[in-house]
Amino acid sequence: MTEQEKEVEEPVPKRVTISNDDLYRRSTQFELWSFTQESLDKAKQKANKTGQLLAQERFNQAFNKSKSENPELFERYKDDELNPQTLITLLTYEEESKFIQFYCQNIVQTTDYFRMPTQVKLTAISLFKKFYLINSMMEYHPKNIMYTSVFLAAKSENYFISIESFVQRLKDVKPSDILDLEFKILQSLKFTLLVHHAFRPLYGFFLDFQAVLLHPSPLMYDVSVDTLGALYDKAKIWLNENAILSDVAFLFTPPQIALAAMYDVNRRVTDRYLKKKFLTTSAVHNDHEEIGDENEEPTNDDNNEIDDQIKSERNQYEILVRTIRKCIRISKQEKPTSEESKEIDKRCKSALSPDKVIERKIKKLTTSP
Known part of the structure; x- marks a missing residue:
């Protein structure tokens, strides 16, 4: 047999493709910062419990100090205004979660x-959320953590701004307020600053929607490049208004979040795309049933193999649809109101500075008629 004949007989190996989802699952972000809903709640509860213990210890120290300085006052009001149970303030993990959203x-x-780029905004939000999966707001008030997250994100995304220029435009913030927190945030993040976002796969889906739904000929009579462009623009708005403020980045991959945005914006078009991508064997099988094949009669083994493949594809399709619907539901959960956030902020500051709470109470008791 000649070399040429061998080349003809040997099957060409299948081309292996790697999706955005595959790449993400090999990343440090997926390894360190992906959770189930149960494990995410446990991480939040653990951080909150640590914060409560520290706040309790901080309160005990302030209370005992004030009591030693004002023994008669504390004895007189021990069952009322100066009862430690009524003075101490602790946040629940649900309250911390709401305050993080705010x-x-x-x-x-x-x-x-x-006027920072979108990438800086997304990375800053990611760094901020990750920090409070490890730490509690009863340890670190979120104001300067927020500004430090923005400053770190700008450096991470190559958007240069000096610390002097940054704090100059902020109220009551000094360079040390940010620089002193940088290492703490990096340490909490396990020094992982690279963040994968849903906006990049969203653009990839926009291109693939065109390839699948419009070429070689349109699959839907009312879908064009303009239609898909409008879908893409609305999906970007959806991500900004819903996904980036929720916990979905901890629970789903960026491609799943991107598909959720497109699915919620236009379910009919997105579902047609998903069926075309996943239900390939089913489509071919249906074509054979409708058109027929004059040259070859399929055997029972062939039919069984096709049926198994159809079931497998249908299962993958249904799992994905359930996943993106769950992502939509979590993304659109109710956001905290301004009134709720103000009340949580007040309680947060009290937990961080119990000495001030006790001082105000003593001042009120000693100055009142």
């Missing part, structure tokens, strides 16, 4: 104020 909105406003 400060993510503040990060959006801050980055918009500095």
